[in-house]
Amino acid sequence: MNKLAVLTSGGDAPGMNAAVRAAVRAGIYYNYEVYGVKRGFEGLINGDLEKLNASSVADIIHKGGTFLKTARSQAFMTPEGRKKAVDMLTSMDIRAVIVIGGDGSFRGAEALSREGIQTIGIPATIDNDLAYTDFTIGFDTAVNTVLQAVTNIRDTSSSHEKTTIIEVMGRNCGDLALYAGAAGGAESIIVPEKPFTIKEIGEKIRRGRSRGKLHHILMLAEGAGSAVDIQRKLESETGEKSRITVLGFIQRGGDPTASDRLLASRMGLKAVEACKNGTDSSLIGIRNNDLTITKIDEALSYKKRDDGELTRLTEILST
Structure with a gap:
């Protein structure tokens, strides 16, 4: 019987458990012995692996986080660490690894593949910052988490007739701010992909006030600048005082949406079938609702493009 391992790595994302569940059960369906690796690549080095069965992943499809746990491994970045990981896999006769992250x-995963291990990746990050795929697991849930916060903040922002700066995660990708801002009716959206000026924001606030708008929601992607700096400049250049809300890690938690559960399940099955078919080390993605398989080095070379249509939509509707 062939063997494969599955691990979750890096920042957690809602839907990781659903992806693990799908990989385990699909693996069993295709007559694999499936091993769960605890705490990502660190667990691979330390031999922290557990054989999983269908019951091991029962009742986790709806849970956020990852029951396999996750960690960042400095040791795996070294040749010695990678050798330990490969030796561990070889000693257990595990020929393929599914990496969710x-x-x-x-x-x-790319480094592991260079050591001769078949490696298939499933994208799971709330940042949605992988250019080779339209969406990553966890992004939809995070957008809805931010959206709920925007709804709540708008109530108090209106009551106090204030501008509120809401800072969201996303590293150097503005998708989370852009999608949540568009869906939540934010008046201003600041993302790394598009330049902005305080003057433009001030003018939007002024136009809103002139037609009786009581609040102004400014959605800020963390990679686009400091909320404190923007708050200070708004007051000094336009006289507008504002409040800051930094949502932080609340965006990573919570039960995954139906969309994320389905995406994770589809990708988990696709990853196992890629292992079964002997596919070269690759990453699973989705384009126009069709699953894709792209070689790792090619996928990681893609550059993220700005969603011009959505940006244009928000500019028109927030005037």
């Missing part, structure tokens, strides 16, 4: 995790 984001960009950093896939760099690790």
Whole structure:
């Protein structure tokens, strides 16, 4: 019987458990012995592996986080660490590894593949910052988490007639701010992909006030600048005082949405079938609702493009 391992790595994302569940049960369906690796690549080095069965992943499809746990491994970045990981896999006769995570995790997957291990990646990160795929597991849930916060903040922002700066995660990708801002009716959205000026924001606030708008929601992607700096400049250049809300790690938690559960399940099955078919080390993605398989080095070379249509939509509707 062939063997494969599955691990989650890097920042957690809602839907990781659903992806693990799908990989385990699909693996069993295709007559694999499936091993769960605890705490990502660190667990691979330390031999922290557990054989899983269908019951091991029962009742986790709806849970956020990852029951396999996750960690960042400095040791795996060294040749010695990678050798230990490969030796561990070889000693257990495990020929394939499914890596669930984001960009950093896939760099690790690429390194593992260079050591001769078949490696298939499933994208799971709330940042949605992987250019080879339209969406990553966890992004939809995070957007809805931010959206709920925007709804709540708008109530108090209106009551106090204030501008509120809401800072969201995403590293150097503005998708989380852009999608949540568009869906939540934010008046201003600041993302790394598009330049902005305080003057433009001030003018939007002024136009809103002139037609009786009581509040102004400014959605800020963390990679686009400091909320404190923007708050200070707004007051000094336009006289507008504002409040800051930094949502932080609340965006990573919570039960995954139906969309994320389905995406994770589809990708988990696709990853196992890629292992079964002997596919070269690759990453699973989705384009126009069709699953894709792209070689790791090619996938990681893609550059993220700005969603011009959505940006244009928000500019028109927030005037």
